[in-house]
Amino acid sequence: MTITYEWRGAVANADLNALHAEAFGHPPSNTDWLTQLHGHSLGWICARGEDGRLVGFVNVAWDGGTHAFLLDTVVAADSRHSGIGAGLVAAAATGARAANCHWLHVDFEDDLRTFYFDACGFRPTSAGLIAL
Numbered sequence: 045m046t047i048t049y050e051w052r053g054a055v056a057n058a059d060l061n062a063l064h065a066e067a068f069g070h071p072p073s074n075t076d077w078l079t080q081l082h083g084h085s086l087g088w089i090c091a092r093g094e095d096g097r098l099v100g101f102v103n104v105a106w107d108g109g110t111h112a113f114l115l116d117t118v119v120a121a122d123s124r125h126s127g128i129g130a131g132l133v134a135a136a137a138t139g140a141r142a143a144n145c146h147w148l149h150v151d152f153e154d155d156l157r158t159f160y161f162d163a164c165g166f167r168p169t170s171a172g173l174i175a176l
Contacts, residue, residue: 046094047128049135053090055081059098067118086112086143089135091119091128099123102132104140112140114150133164 057077065072081088084105091100100123103115114136119128133150140148151171152160160166 045123045126047099047131048092049131050090050092051135051139052087053092055088055090055098055101060101063098063101063118063120064116066121067116086145087136087139089132089139091132093123100128100132102136104136106140106143106145110144110146112136112143112145112148114148117150127163129159130163133160 055077057075058072060077061072061075064075081103085103086106087104089100089102089104090098093099098120100117100119102117105113105115107113114133117129117132119132137148148166150160150166151173161168
């Protein structure tokens with residue numbers, strides 16, 4: 045299957061809500077992703093299959109300077125384990141680099157360590173987190 049990756053790609057709220065719900069195991073919401081993306085993100089990557097269906101997505105937030113952050117890397121269940129997630133991250137890194145960011149950060153649950161460290165090239169760092 046041929047996958048295309050698009051920086052700041054056109055995406056419908058309904059498609060992104062459905063993909064997000066599938067990936068994170070919750071019912072589809074009515075989140076206005078377009079307003080959030082255009083108001084708070086450096087960019088985002090849409091991955092589409094040959095039929096044009098949205099099969100992956102990652103949001104690239106930033107601090108307005110040199111730090112970019114990956115949020116909500118998601119791949120459709122029927123398209124997982126095919127390299128799409130790593131392709132999303134690579135395209136996000138390219139987009140952040142083109143915007144003169146020097147660092148790309150990500151946080152994740154332990155079961156995703158192999159994906160982010162081995163497949164995507166991140167290196168471990170110390171970080172902190174407060175649950176709010």
